[in-house]
Amino acid sequence: MIQAFNLSKSFNGQPALRQLNLSVAPGEIYALLGANGAGKTTTINLFLHFLEPDEGEARIDGMPVAEDPWTARARIAYIPENIQLYPHLSGIENLAYFSALSGQKYTTAALERFLTQAGLEPEAHRKQARNYSKGMRQKTGIAIALAKEAKAMLLDEPTSGLDPKASNEFARLLTQLSEQGMAVLMATHDLFRAKETATRIGIMRSGQLLQELQPSEIGHTDLESLYLQQMS
Ligand SMILES: Nc1ncnc2c1ncn2[C@@H]1O[C@H](COP(=O)(O)OP(=O)(O)OP(=O)(O)O)[C@@H](O)[C@H]1O
Ligand SMILES: [Mg+2]
Known part of the structure; x- marks a missing residue:
C-alpha cells in the first residue's frame, strides 16, 4: 500500500507539491501523468524520503516513511528512468x-x-x-x-526511451507484479501505456492532483484530449 496524506513540498518558496492525497492498494497500478515540472518526481522522492515533506505524510505498507526511512525503503522497489x-x-x-x-x-x-x-x-x-x-x-x-x-514499486518514467516491444514487455511484467499483490506507482509521459497498463490514472499540474480516472472508462483519444484540457 502506497499512501499520501496532504503531502506538500516547496522549493525556495515555490510549491512543487500541494496537499497530495493518494492511495494505491496492493494489486493496483497507478499512473501519474503531468507536464514537466508537475511534481511527479517530487512525489516519488517524498515516498523514498529522499526529500523531507514540509507538511503531510507518506506511508508505505502502513508505515510513515519519515519515521524510519531505511525500513520503509526496504519495502520499496524503485526503478528510476535510468537504472544504475x-x-x-x-x-x-x-x-x-x-x-x-x-x-x-x-x-x-x-x-x-x-x-x-x-x-x-x-x-x-x-x-x-x-x-x-x-x-x-x-x-x-x-x-x-x-x-x-518489495510491497510497493515506484517507477519514474520507466519506459521512456524503450522501443515499443521492450515497453510492451515491461508493461506485462508490471501487470504480473501487481497481480502478485504489489502496489505500483508510476510517473510517466506515455499516455498510451498508462491507458493500457494502469488500473488508475492521476493527472497532475503545478503540484496538484487535478483528476483521477479509471482507464477502462475512457478511450485513448479521450484520455489525450482530457490530458491536454487539464494542461491548458
Ligand atoms: N531539488 C530541487 N530544488 C529546487 N526545485 C526543485 C527541486 N526538485 C524539483 N524542483 C522543482 O519542483 C517542481 C516539480 O518538479 P518535478 O521534478 O517533481 O516534476 P516532474 O513532474 O517530475 O517533471 P518531469 O516530467 O520533467 O520529470 C519543478 O518546478 C522543479 O523545478
Ligand atoms: Mg520527473
Whole structure:
C-alpha cells in the first residue's frame, strides 16, 4: 500500500507539491501523468524520503516513511528512468549484490530464476551490465525488485526511451507484479501505456492532483484530449 496524506513540498518558496492525497492498494497500478515540472518526481522522492515533506505524510505498507526511512525503503522497489548497475558486474552479480544490500542471500539458481522471470534472456545473465541495452537494464531492475520481495514499486518514467516491444514487455511484467499483490506507482509521459497498463490514472499540474480516472472508462483519444484540457 502506497499512501499520501496532504503531502506538500516547496522549493525556495515555490510549491512543487500541494496537499497530495493518494492511495494505491496492493494489486493496483497507478499512473501519474503531468507536464514537466508537475511534481511527479517530487512525489516519488517524498515516498523514498529522499526529500523531507514540509507538511503531510507518506506511508508505505502502513508505515510513515519519515519515521524510519531505511525500513520503509526496504519495502520499496524503485526503478528510476535510468537504472544504475555496476557496469563491470554481470546481471547475476548485480542482482546478488543488490539483494545482499537488502539482506537477502540467494543461490545462483534462484538469482537466474528472478532474471528469467523479469524477462532477461538467459544468454545475458552472465554478460557484463555495461553491454546491456536500456531494456535489459530495466529488466534487471525488475529482477532486483522481485528478489527484494518489495510491497510497493515506484517507477519514474520507466519506459521512456524503450522501443515499443521492450515497453510492451515491461508493461506485462508490471501487470504480473501487481497481480502478485504489489502496489505500483508510476510517473510517466506515455499516455498510451498508462491507458493500457494502469488500473488508475492521476493527472497532475503545478503540484496538484487535478483528476483521477479509471482507464477502462475512457478511450485513448479521450484520455489525450482530457490530458491536454487539464494542461491548458
Ligand atoms: N531539488 C530541487 N530544488 C529546487 N526545485 C526543485 C527541486 N526538485 C524539483 N524542483 C522543482 O519542483 C517542481 C516539480 O518538479 P518535478 O521534478 O517533481 O516534476 P516532474 O513532474 O517530475 O517533471 P518531469 O516530467 O520533467 O520529470 C519543478 O518546478 C522543479 O523545478
Ligand atoms: Mg520527473
